[in-house]
Amino acid sequence: MNICALAFGTVIACGAQAVATTQVSTLAGSGLAGYADGPPGEAEFMMPMGLATDARGNVYVADAAAQRIRVVAPSGSVSTLAGSGSADETGLWVPGGYRDGRADQAQFNKPSAVAVDRHGAVYVADAFNHCIRKIENGIVSTFAGSPTTAAVDGPRATAGFGNPAGLAFDSVGNLYVADALVGLRKISPNGVVRTIPLSNDIPNAFGMPVVTGVSTARSPKGEVVFVAAPGMMFVLDANGNVTHMAVAELVDNPRLMTAGPILQGYNSPGYPYAVAALGPYEYVYADTVSSTVRWAAGVELEAPLGARPSENAQSDWSGYQDGPVSVARYNEPMGIALLPTRQIVVADTGNRRIRLISGFTGYNRLPSSPAAGIVKELQGRKDQYTIAYIGNSSVWHATKWEDSIPAQVETSLNNDRSRFGPSKPVHVVGIEWAASLTGTSEMIANVLADSSTNMVVLQLNSGMVNADHDRPLLASVKTANSAADWAALTAELRGIAKTLASKRIPFVVVIHPLPAEISPLEDPYYRAFEPQRYEDYNGSGTLLHAAAAAADVPLIDLFPDFLHTERLATHPALFGARDFHFSVQGTDLVANAVSTALEQLRPWQPPGTAP
Numbered sequence: 075m076n077i078c079a080l081a082f083g084t085v086i087a088c089g090a091q092a093v094a095t096t097q098v099s100t101l102a103g104s105g106l107a108g109y110a111d112g113p114p115g116e117a118e119f120m121m122p123m124g125l126a127t128d129a130r131g132n133v134y135v136a137d138a139a140a141q142r143i144r145v146v147a148p149s150g151s152v153s154t155l156a157g158s159g160s161a162d163e164t165g166l167w168v169p170g171g172y173r174d175g176r177a178d179q180a181q182f183n184k185p186s187a188v189a190v191d192r193h194g195a196v197y198v199a200d201a202f203n204h205c206i207r208k209i210e211n212g213i214v215s216t217f218a219g220s221p222t223t224a225a226v227d228g229p230r231a232t233a234g235f236g237n238p239a240g241l242a243f244d245s246v247g248n249l250y251v252a253d254a255l256v257g258l259r260k261i262s263p264n265g266v267v268r269t270i271p272l273s274n275d276i277p278n279a280f281g282m283p284v285v286t287g288v289s290t291a292r293s294p295k296g297e298v299v300f301v302a303a304p305g306m307m308f309v310l311d312a313n314g315n316v317t318h319m320a321v322a323e324l325v326d327n328p329r330l331m332t333a334g335p336i337l338q339g340y341n342s343p344g345y346p347y348a349v350a351a352l353g354p355y356e357y358v359y360a361d362t363v364s365s366t367v368r369w370a371a372g373v374e375l376e377a378p379l380g381a382r383p384s385e386n387a388q389s390d391w392s393g394y395q396d397g398p399v400s401v402a403r404y405n406e407p408m409g410i411a412l413l414p415t416r417q418i419v420v421a422d423t424g425n426r427r428i429r430l431i432s433g434f435t436g437y438n439r440l441p442s443s444p445a446a447g448i449v450k451e452l453q454g455r456k457d458q459y460t461i462a463y464i465g466n467s468s469v470w471h472a473t474k475w476e477d478s479i480p481a482q483v484e485t486s487l488n489n490d491r492s493r494f495g496p497s498k499p500v501h502v503v504g505i506e507w508a509a510s511l512t513g514t515s516e517m518i519a520n521v522l523a524d525s526s527t528n529m530v531v532l533q534l535n536s537g538m539v540n541a542d543h544d545r546p547l548l549a550s551v552k553t554a555n556s557a558a559d560w561a562a563l564t565a566e567l568r569g570i571a572k573t574l575a576s577k578r579i580p581f582v583v584v585i586h587p588l589p590a591e592i593s594p595l596e597d598p599y600y601r602a603f604e605p606q607r608y609e610d611y612n613g614s615g616t617l618l619h620a621a622a623a624a625a626d627v628p629l630i631d632l633f634p635d636f637l638h639t640e641r642l643a644t645h646p647a648l649f650g651a652r653d654f655h656f657s658v659q660g661t662d663l664v665a666n667a668v669s670t671a672l673e674q675l676r677p678w679q680p681p682g683t684a685p
Contacts, residue, residue: 083382098395098402101133101419102150103427105394106226107166107593109140114150121195122428124199124240124348125411129283133411133419133428134196136185139608140169142350143198143209146428155196156209159483166593166640167608172203172221173214180214182207183221183523183607187348187409189249189352191399197249199238201342206230206251206261207240218261225256230435235259240339240348244290244297252285252563259299270314286347293354300357302346307359307370307620344368345651347598350410350418358418361409362598362651365392367407367420392647392657394425395456402524404429406596406651422645424595444578458501460526461487464514465533468586470504471655477654479533480504487672496528496678503527510541511566519573529677530535530574531668532567533584534622536591536614537654539563560621580677583625586620586632589649593640596649635663648649 075201097324101114106681108118121139128134128604134155142157156177159168169181184201186672190196197217205219236255247263288303296312309318345363352358358369393403407429409421418431463480470478484502491500505517511534511603518530567583581598589597590607591614615633622629639645646659656664 088347089466091637097432098399099382099430100396101428102146104424107426109142109551111153117152119426122423124422125409125419126190127411128190129414130537131413134188135312136188138184141170141182156214157182162215170202170607174216175438177209177212177214186239187241189243191243197241199241201237201239203599212662218267219234227267227269228259230265230267239342240287242288242290245292250288250299253287254284254286258285272279274291287349289349289351291354292349298354299423300349300351302349302359305345306341307346326458334470347408348410352412357412362408365404365406394644405647408583413463423598459498459528461495461502461529461531462505463502463531464505466538468535468655469533478504479661479665483669486669489674494676511538512542515570516565518570527579529580531582531584535586535588536618560617563621564624567622567627571627582628582677583622584630585622587636587665588654591615592636598651628675628677632664632666632667635667639663
C-alpha cells in the first residue's frame, strides 16, 4: 500500500493518489466585513457559516452576522437571496430579528445553516429564533418551530428547537437538524419532528449531547448520517445506531470502545463543526479550532486539507493563503459542502471568504502523530527588576513560555532597556492566579506586596468582574452589570493601588476584550452553544474603561487595538475558536501593545522624574 508522508506540512510522497494536485482557491469574498453583493473579489461577507449547494453548482451561504442568506454562483458572483437589516456602529454585525414575508424584507437572527431540497427550496437553521425557515419563490416562511416554542417533538407547526446549527436532507426527503442545545433531530417528509436517541456511550460536551453539523449519504444498507460535535465525529446508520466514532484526546476507555470502532491510532479528530459526506464511507469536515479542513474514510483519520497538520492547533496555523493544499491556510472554517463537480466548498468564516478545494481524490493512509506537550516553567530572580504580571488564564494559556505574553513583554523591555529603563535587567513573572478580581486583590495584598516584586501589572477583563458576582464569564452588559458592580470594580482597583503604593510598588492595569465583545467571528465555536445576541455585549469596553479610569491608576486599554485589527480585510484570528483565550496572533498583539505602553509610561521611574 502506498503511504503519504508529511514533513512540516509539506507533502513528500503520496503514491498514486497524490494530493500535490489538490489546490485551494478563493471562490468569493474580499475579506472586508459587510454584505455587499457583486463580483467575487468585491463581494463582502460578515460571518459565513453553513453552506449548501444545488445541482447547478450554486453555493448557498448562511451569513450569520449579516442576518442574510447569500448565493454564490459558479462564477463566484455573489447575490442576496433573503434577509435585511443594517450593520451596527462597529460595522461587524447586523442586529437580528424575526419576520416572514418578502425575501428582501425578511429578518433572521443568526442564520447558521442551509439546505436545499430536490425542488430548489432553501431551508435555514435560524439559530437564535429557534426555528427552521423556508425560502421559496421569493417568500420566507417559518417551516418548523417558532421563536417562542420550547424544544419539543411533534408536528412541525407546534414543535420547537433549541439552537439549530446544521441541516441536511437525506435521499428520501428527511431533513436532519443538528440542534446544538438538544441533539440530533429529524423532520420527516410528512412534517413530524423527532429527536433521534443517541447512544449513552457518546460523551456529552457541555453536559448535553451537543451536535453542530450533519450530513448524509446513501449506502447499500441504507442512509448513513455523519454527525459533528465538540471534539468528536460519529457516524450513524438509518436507525440512529453509532457505527463509528472519533473522540478528541481519547484515552483507554472501555465504555467508549463499545460504541463502535474508534478511528485508527486514537488519532484526535480535532474539533469538528460542520461535515460534508463524500460518499457512504468518506467525509470531510471543518475543524474550527485547528483552523483546517480534515478528511476521513471509514475508521481511519487522515490528513488535514491545509498546512501543518496538528492534533489541536488552537488557531496556531490560522491564516489566509491559497495554493497547494500543503501550504493553504484557513481561519476558523465553520461550513463545508460538496459541489456536483466534486469540488469541496468551504465557509472560511474568520477570513470572511468562500474557499474552493479542487483536485482532491482522497489520501492513502497516514501515520498517527502524538500531540505535543506544553512545557511551563518559570522562576523568579531577586537580583533583577521583577514585574508580576497577573490575571486570569488569558495571561498565559496553551503556549510555550517563550511565546507567552509575560515572556514577550520581558524580552521587549530588555531589548529596549538602554533607551527606556529600568536600570536592572527585567524579569517578568506570569501569574495565573484567579478568575475573580477579589481573589487577585487578596493575593496582591497578602503575597506580592511583601515580596521582592518591583512592579505589578494586572491584566483585567470583564470576565473577572462577572466572576465576583457569580455570573458567567461573558454576561450581558444590558441585563447583568449594574452601576454598583462597576463602582465596586473602581473601589477594588483603588484598594490595590493604595496597598502597593504603601510599599512603593508601581501598579498598572491592562484591560482587554473577551471575544464576543469585539466580533462574533472571534468566538464562533463556543458561542454557538449559547444563544445570546451579539449586541447584548456591545458596550462592555466602554464600561470597563470608565470603571478602571475612575480608579486613577495607569491604564492600558487594548480595546481599540483589537477593534482596529478585527476590521482589517486580512485580519488574523485574535482568539482561539472555542473559548476566550488568545490565539498566537492575539497573544502577540497584547504583548506588543503592553510593551510599547509600558515604555511610554515608564512606571519604574521615581515620581516627578522626567521621562
